[in-house]
Amino acid sequence: MSDEHRLKVDWIACNGYGVCEAAAPDLIVLDDWGYPILPDGSVPRELMGQARKAINDCPMVALSWENRASATGGRLGRLRFGRRGRG
Amino acid sequence: MGTTQPVTQPTERLLAGPPLDGRAEAxxxxxxxxxxxxxxxxxxxxxxxxxxxxxxxxxxxxxxxxxxxxxxxxxxxxxxxxxxxxxxxxxxxxxxxxxxxxxxxxxxxxxxxxxxxxxxxxxxxxxxxxxxxxxxxxxxxxxxxxxxxxxxxxxxxxxxxxxxxxxxxxxxxxxxxxxxxxxxxxxxxxxxxxxxxxxxxxxxxxxxxxxxxxxxxxxxxxAGRGKDRGTGLVTIAGPVRHEGVAEIELGTPLAELVEMAGGLTGNPKAVLIGGYFGTWAPIESVWGMPLEPESLKAAGLTFGCGLVRIVDERTCGVGYSARIMDFLAAGSAMQCGPCKYGLADLAEASGRVAGMGAKATDLYDIGRWTALVTGRGACRHPDGAAQQMSTALAVFADDFASHADRRRCLAASLIGAYR
Incomplete structure (x- = not known):
């Protein structure tokens, strides 16, 4: 495990509300259809705050850390719930 | 579209046995x-x-x-x-x-x-x-x-x-x-x-x-002539005498498969290998290509489900790839946004180009959207659809340009639809 902090989207859960872009404007842009385009690599340290806000603000709980080890407390339970809800 | 008539050939393992006449072996x-x-x-x-x-x-x-x-x-x-x-x-x-x-x-x-x-x-x-x-x-x-x-x-x-x-x-x-x-x-x-x-x-x-x-x-x-061994079932479709399913030694060159299928009946232009998720290639670049996953991969192509669809020069590559795009857009499970909306937009834009009604931005958007939908779904459906489209754009570049800019179909002009 590295100390990389990558974001990932649960594409089935994501509804393209664009809340993540508003929360993390320096990190996330929206595509032609309103769905997030994530940064290619690791989230830089100075933008971690924005990334966390984007994760917490997503109404569909569709955004998360790719590496589960870097997920903060409480995230995993909500993540699973989000998947089941749509599955 | 291909019939399901089997093609007889020498390397039969799975298809060895009684003739393939529509009856199941008891x-x-x-x-x-x-x-x-x-x-x-x-x-x-x-x-x-x-x-x-x-x-x-x-x-x-x-x-x-x-x-x-x-x-x-x-x-x-x-x-x-x-x-x-x-x-x-x-x-x-x-x-x-x-x-x-x-x-x-x-x-x-x-x-x-x-x-x-x-x-x-x-x-x-x-x-x-x-x-x-x-x-x-x-x-x-x-x-x-x-x-x-x-x-x-x-x-x-x-x-x-x-x-x-x-x-x-x-x-x-x-x-x-x-x-x-x-x-x-x-x-x-x-x-x-x-x-x-x-x-x-x-x-x-x-x-x-x-x-x-x-x-x-x-x-x-x-059996096998390349790195991947054994035999494989393929479906050959297009301007050949006997379209259908054949069993080949993996690594058999495309030219030989065409021969097994009774030879060409038209002037081939391009091949779609691997299925609707597959890759288009100009016929001359793959005529001697061993049909086998490793060799195809090294050439940037895919073996996929073993479909070999040849199109001749009288078949419009723009129309063909647009119809596939349309099929794949409709086949989306509609669960993931980039697939649901992206493939629909790709199908519409390529349909406009095929139908001589291209908007000025269509060709540019098709290129951009194929990259944009790739890797952004729960499954690889958008990736496969984009791969088919982007390789069609490259292989039929002249056709796409002619359709978009001159409202003229190169394939149709060959069969005298234009005077």
Whole structure:
């Protein structure tokens, strides 16, 4: 495990509300259809705050850390719930 | 579109035996010809599969031995389930249904070997309900089996649809009658059907296993001309005398396959290899190409489901790829935004170009959107659709440009539609 902090989207859960872009404007842009385009690599340290806000603000709980080890407390339970809800 | 008439040729293993006349080989004929299904110890069976290098023949090409080992080496997660995937969703591919319609017992042998090797107590024979000949043959073949085997075997008639055969969609359907893909974790080898470890294996792959169990890995590797060994079923379509399903030694050059199919009947221009998720290539660049996963991959192409669709110079590549795009857009499970909206936009834009109604931005957008939808879905449906479109853009570049800029179809002008 590295100390990389990558974001990932649960594409089935994501509804393209664009809340993540508003929360993390320096990190996330929206595509032609309103769905997030994530940064290619690791989230830089100075933008971690924005990334966390984007994760917490997503109404569909569709955004998360790719590496589960870097997920903060409480995230995993909500993540699973989000998947089941749509599955 | 291709007929399902078989093509006769020298390297027959899966298709050896009685003529492919639409009738399924009966169990007694099957066992007389090949002998009874041997009992192979699990460790030996998996080692043999690994030694063959056999890759899954459903399209993704994952090594079969590795797949079986993953389930075998993790006991304690429950009794495994085997799924024989025969839901051939590729409109132009016919190899799985030809195999099942004529040699159902090879598929069932392979499925039973998987069950015995992995200790499964359930085999789902997952078939496309519209493939009536294959369904009839498989059901008939199950009836011929011993009662103890019949108890394991369950025929499932799955809904029509391109993504219904995608492996997570298969598991999803078996669990909840919803044939849409799921996000991949948890891994199917750990928790799939009924939350049990699940092996989803294409029917041709299982038929190959049935022969490997009888004759061994060395025999399997005797056939083949490239790195990937053995034989493979392919579907050849286009301007050849006999369109249909053929069994080739892997690594057979395209030129030879065309010869096996009775030779050309038109002037070929390009080939779509691997299915609607596959790649287009100009005919001259692939005429001598060994049809085999490794060689194709090295050339940036894919073997996929073994579809070889040739188009001649009188066929409009713009129209052809736009129709495929339209089909794949409609085939989206509509779960993920970039796939749902992106493929629809791609289909519309390419349809406008094909129909001489291109907007100024269409060609640019098609190029941009193919990149934009790639890698952004729960399954690889958008990736495959984009791959077909982007390679069409490159191979039929002149046609796309002529359609968009001059409102003129190069293929149509060849057949005198323009004066």
């Amino acid at each position: 169990l007694h004929a099957h066992t007389t010809r090949l002998g009874a299904l041997p009992h192979v110890p699990a460790v030996q069976m998996i080692a043999a599969l690994e030694a063959t290098g056999l890759r899954g023949r459903g399209g993704a090409g994952f090594p079969v031995g590795r797949k079986w080992r993953a389930i075998h080496d993790q006991p304690g997660l429950g009794v495994p389930v085997i799924v024989a995937n025969g839901a051939e969703g590729e409109p132009e591919s016919a190899k799985d249904r030809v195999l099942m319609a004529h040699r159902p017992h090879l598929v069932i042998d392979g499925a039973l070997l998987a069950a015995r090797t992995l200790g499964a107590d359930r085999v789902e024979l997952y078939l496309g309900r519209e493939h009536t000949a294959a369904v009839r043959a498989m059901k008939g073949a199950v009836e011929e089996r011993l009662k103890s085997d019949r108890k394991l075997l369950h025929v499932i008639e799955a809904p029509t649809g391109y993504v219904a055969g995608e492996s997570t969609a298969v598991v999803h359907y078996l669990n909840s009658k919803d044939a849409r893909p799921m996000l991949t974790p948890p891994r199917m080898s750990e928790r799939g059907v009924r939350n049990r470890p699940t092996l989803v294996q294409n029917v041709e792959s299982l038929a190959q296993v049935a022969l490997i169990a009888r004759y061994g890995a060395d025999w399997f590797r005797d």
